[in-house]
Amino acid sequence: MKILVVGGGTGGTIVANNLARRLSAEIRARKVRLTMLSASDRHMYQPGLLYVAFGQMTPDQLYRDQASLLESNIDFHVDPAVTFDLDKRKVVTKSGKTHEYDILVMATGSRIVPEQIPGLAEGAHTFYSEEGALKMFRRLREIEEGTVAVVVGVPHKCPIAPVELIFSLHDYFKSRGIRDKIKIKYHYPIGRLHTIQNVAVWAKPEFERMGIEHETLFNVKEVDVENKIVRSEEGTETQYDMLIAIPPHRGMEAIEKNGLGDGGWIPTDRYKLTMNGHDNVYVLGDTTNLPVSKTGSAAHFQAEVVSENIASIVKIGIPVRDYDGKVYCFIEAGHDRATYAMFDYLNPPDLKSPSKPMHWFKMAYNQMYWTSVRGLL
Amino acid sequence: MSDTKIVDARDTFCPGPLMELITYMKQSNVGDTLELLSTDDGSGNDVPEWVDKAGHELVSNERVDGVWHIKVRKAK
Ligand SMILES: Cc1cc2nc3c(=O)[nH]c(=O)nc-3n(C[C@H](O)[C@H](O)[C@H](O)COP(=O)(O)OP(=O)(O)OC[C@H]3O[C@@H](n4cnc5c(N)ncnc54)[C@H](O)[C@@H]3O)c2cc1C
Numbered sequence: 001m002k003i004l005v006v007g008g009g010t011g012g013t014i015v016a017n018n019l020a021r022r023l024s025a026e027i028r029a030r031k032v033r034l035t036m037l038s039a040s041d042r043h044m045y046q047p048g049l050l051y052v053a054f055g056q057m058t059p060d061q062l063y064r065d066q067a068s069l070l071e072s073n074i075d076f077h078v079d080p081a082v083t084f085d086l087d088k089r090k091v092v093t094k095s096g097k098t099h100e101y102d103i104l105v106m107a108t109g110s111r112i113v114p115e116q117i118p119g120l121a122e123g124a125h126t127f128y129s130e131e132g133a134l135k136m137f138r139r140l141r142e143i144e145e146g147t148v149a150v151v152v153g154v155p156h157k158c159p160i161a162p163v164e165l166i167f168s169l170h171d172y173f174k175s176r177g178i179r180d181k182i183k184i185k186y187h188y189p190i191g192r193l194h195t196i197q198n199v200a201v202w203a204k205p206e207f208e209r210m211g212i213e214h215e216t217l218f219n220v221k222e223v224d225v226e227n228k229i230v231r232s233e234e235g236t237e238t239q240y241d242m243l244i245a246i247p248p249h250r251g252m253e254a255i256e257k258n259g260l261g262d263g264g265w266i267p268t269d270r271y272k273l274t275m276n277g278h279d280n281v282y283v284l285g286d287t288t289n290l291p292v293s294k295t296g297s298a299a300h301f302q303a304e305v306v307s308e309n310i311a312s313i314v315k316i317g318i319p320v321r322d323y324d325g326k327v328y329c330f331i332e333a334g335h336d337r338a339t340y341a342m343f344d345y346l347n348p349p350d351l352k353s354p355s356k357p358m359h360w361f362k363m364a365y366n367q368m369y370w371t372s373v374r375g376l377l
Numbered sequence: 378m379s380d381t382k383i384v385d386a387r388d389t390f391c392p393g394p395l396m397e398l399i400t401y402m403k404q405s406n407v408g409d410t411l412e413l414l415s416t417d418d419g420s421g422n423d424v425p426e427w428v429d430k431a432g433h434e435l436v437s438n439e440r441v442d443g444v445w446h447i448k449v450r451k452a453k
Pocket residue numbers: 006007008009010011012037038039040046047048049050079080081082107108109110127128129157158161252254284285286287294295296297298299328329330
């Protein structure tokens with residue numbers, strides 16, 4: 001049996017390591033072959049980008065060598081998948097190599113596409129890439145006064161990031177002693193401050209306490225870079241001195257080019273995590289089209305289901321478990337406090353009051369992530 | 378005239394039904410109709426509010442057996 005994992009980020013790495021352990025005897029006996037293809041020899045801890053944007057971490061601290069995170073019985077190649085032939089069960093890579101498979105795992109993640117909104121790539125800062133986060137920090141250090149506007153593209157990964165960004169901005173300008181000279185204005189695509197109702201209700205008085213201005217039902221239409229104005233689809237506009245965007249996202253180009261899913265999002269069964277119409281193709285993480293937050297946490301819970309099911313298929317011929325929609329998100333709430341939201345398809349998030357211990361737990365998790373992707377946590 | 382595309386956002390708290398609809402509207406062409414399915418109580422009001430403000434067209438809005446069926450045509 002040939003198992004091919006495409007994507008060596010959060011989801012793909014956990015699946016591969018988990019399978020490597022569950023199927024170690026079968027791999028040793030050469031009954032199973034476990035291969036991973038990825039686009040990079042490095043693995044980035046993406047949530048750390050927010051710290052880079054505020055000068056609290058340097059980029060080198062975000063990376064580990066991908067090979068060092070993988071069990072030794074995984075055949076790992078830095079050679080991105082280019083062509084998918086799902087009928088013939090073959091993947092062709094950039095180097096021209098063909099990989100046949102019996103079971104395919106798709107975990108290629110998502111990418112930012114600021115260029116989809118006129119002026120956004122030129123006019124807005126973002127912390128959703130290493131280069132962007134560093135540039136944003138330089139600008140944050142420079143700015144002395146004026147309006148910092150925050151806008152949010154749809155869809156985007158890490159839905160809690162816009163709110164965390166606001167707390168970080170408030171704390172940062174306070175620490176520089178210029179908070180009273182900076183107006184922070186938050187814009188959000190739907191009619192409340194956050195898509196999770198409880199987070200929206202909690203954020204409102206917090207934003208008011210910090211003096212954050214806000215406008216909802218604001219979907220970015222264009223940025224007039226010269227005049228420093230951001231306009232919405234809904235017909236409003238904001239003048240800014242510094243614009244920060246959570247850019248809109250799409251799935252990877254290879255997904256779109258192979259016609260596997262509109263926007264690069266692969267149509268996925270929300271319980272089985274298989275691609276619709278292809279029971280031997282598992283999909284997890286950002287690249288699914290599921291109505292589930294695009295987070296490392298969702299990718300992690302999905303990876304556990306996917307690996308348990310693939311191992312069961314090898315051992316007893318059938319999968320054993322459904323994904324219940326589980327997501328767990330830390331929410332940094334400023335002043336060294338944090339809280340979290342946990343929910344699944346049926347149970348809404350119940351938000352606890354932010355506390356310092358939760359913040360320290362999140363700080364510890366920033367390191368524990370590496371244990372987690374090794375499949376040990 | 379294209380077929381109606383179903384956006385199944387039942388039982389989702391994050392990103393939530395309206396965010397899902399906006400995602401699919403962006404991927405659609407002008408003139409396309411999308412039907413949003415939502416189990417969120419608020420959708421019956423907050424989806425039409427956005428559709429109106431963003432200048433799209435609300436085709437129908439009804440709740441059947443606890444599920445909102447909201448049809449929206451992309452107008453621009
Ligand atoms: C600023 C920021 C803050 C975040 N904060 C949080 C947070 O606090 N909590 C949280 O849970 N999540 C957070 N996230 C989101 C989280 O990082 C992602 O949702 C998560 O990494 C998704 O996992 P994935 O496996 O789907 O994709 P990724 O981890 O992005 O991995 C995708 C992999 O696919 C590879 N790949 C791409 N194309 C190909 C190809 N054609 N062939 C082979 N391989 C390919 C890439 O090289 C990469 O290794 C944050 C993200 C950002 C950017």
